[in-house]
Amino acid sequence: MKKICSLFIVATFILVGVSCSQDDTIDPLPGNIDVDLKSEQIIAADNQFGLELFKLINEEENTDKNLMISPLSVSLALAMAYNGADGDTRSQMEEMLHKMGMSPVEINESYKYLVDALESHDPKVDLSNANSIFSNELFDVKPDFISTNQTYYNAEVEALDFTNTSATLDRVNDWVKDKTRDKIDRIIEEVSPQDVMYLINAIYFNGEWTYKFDSDDTENRIFFLENGNEIQVPTMFIEENFNYLNKEEFELLEMPYGGKKYSMLIFLPHENYEVDDVINQLTPSNMEDWMDNMNGWNKKVFLPKFEFTYENSLVDNLKALGMTDAFDASLSNFSGISDRNDLYISEVKHKSYIKVDERGTEAAAVTGITFEVTSVQPGLIFAVDHPFVFAIREKDTNCILFAGKVMNPLLKE
Structure with missing residues (x-):
């Protein structure tokens, strides 16, 4: 499981x-x-x-x-x-x-x-x-x-x-x-x-x-970018019991869908940590351990729409x-x-x-x-779209009558 x-x-x-x-x-x-x-x-x-x-x-x-x-x-x-x-x-x-x-x-x-x-x-x-x-x-x-x-x-x-x-x-x-x-x-x-x-x-x-947000509770809130800038983002709100885990580098919240077999996991870095610090820790064994140690907590959740x-x-x-x-x-x-x-x-x-x-x-x-x-199959396409060589021969004797090349079809001489 x-x-x-x-x-x-x-x-x-x-x-x-x-x-x-x-x-x-x-x-x-x-x-x-x-x-x-x-x-x-x-x-x-x-x-x-x-x-x-x-x-x-x-x-x-x-x-x-x-x-x-x-x-x-x-x-x-x-x-x-x-x-x-x-x-x-x-x-x-x-x-x-x-x-x-x-x-x-x-x-x-x-x-x-x-x-x-x-x-x-x-x-x-x-x-x-x-x-x-x-x-x-x-x-x-x-x-x-x-x-x-x-x-x-x-x-x-x-x-x-x-x-x-x-x-x-x-x-x-x-x-x-x-x-x-x-x-x-x-x-x-x-x-x-x-x-x-x-x-x-x-x-x-x-x-x-599984636990739906009320659109009436959605309002613009400040979202802090990693470069220090601030933007206003439509942010949803809900208070509910969610599976939660607190680690040194981040908080982890699980938000379920439907019958709770599918869920979104949200990894929120703590102060002095960034997204890359979380991503660097993502391994199957770590994630399995984190999931095993999550517990239900009543949380007031503010989640940006995106x-x-x-x-x-x-x-x-x-x-x-x-x-x-x-x-x-x-x-x-x-x-x-x-x-x-x-x-x-x-x-x-x-x-x-x-x-x-x-x-x-x-x-x-x-x-x-x-x-x-690497090459077009014989009979598939033959596009004479670049300089080419030509020859005119007699079939029975294989005598080549003319040989030449075309570098620019528009040139007259």
């Missing part, structure tokens, strides 16, 4: 949505999710990977910028790609994702069980997860790769005409917009001639607080965590996807959205993985 709690802690950063019913009737509390050993390993691995990724991104971001990622979304997108990896590429992904010693079948079965359980866990929580594979219709994808991701990740599979870049962009981004309830409207900005496949995960969360979006390329972060070969066409091995030996990942784009108000929290995240080849 501790590891399940740990997953919900990471949900503070992943923010995988929740939506509650509007009525005030008392519903039965959600039951517990029974987790086998392999699912516990998946949860622990994802927590470890997610916090490592979160720390890396925080280190490189502007300290004044809001940030939110969904480790679960990133993990699920990478898990689909992992099903096509082999050799060192697969080993590096296993090590980075902390899944060494688990077979692909065990990983896939555990994810399927976990996602199904999370989505149906709380009737007052609207949590949805969707996966898709959009491929170039002229790119041959191995059937086993497709069927595996359909079976375990319920991936929607569609072949598109990538030469029609406008239609491809519309189809992929419309899917993203639909699965995130219009909160994220695009994940692909352009279709490169070398693009052959997009693996996408989308997570949506919409949930009402809403923001965030996006980032995760390529450099994933490389820093040890997943390097997948991004190098000369080293990558995705033989489980295609027989082409130049298939590699060119981009891992992550976008997120969150809104917190008196009602609760709405959040979404999308992770898009772009696969490319």
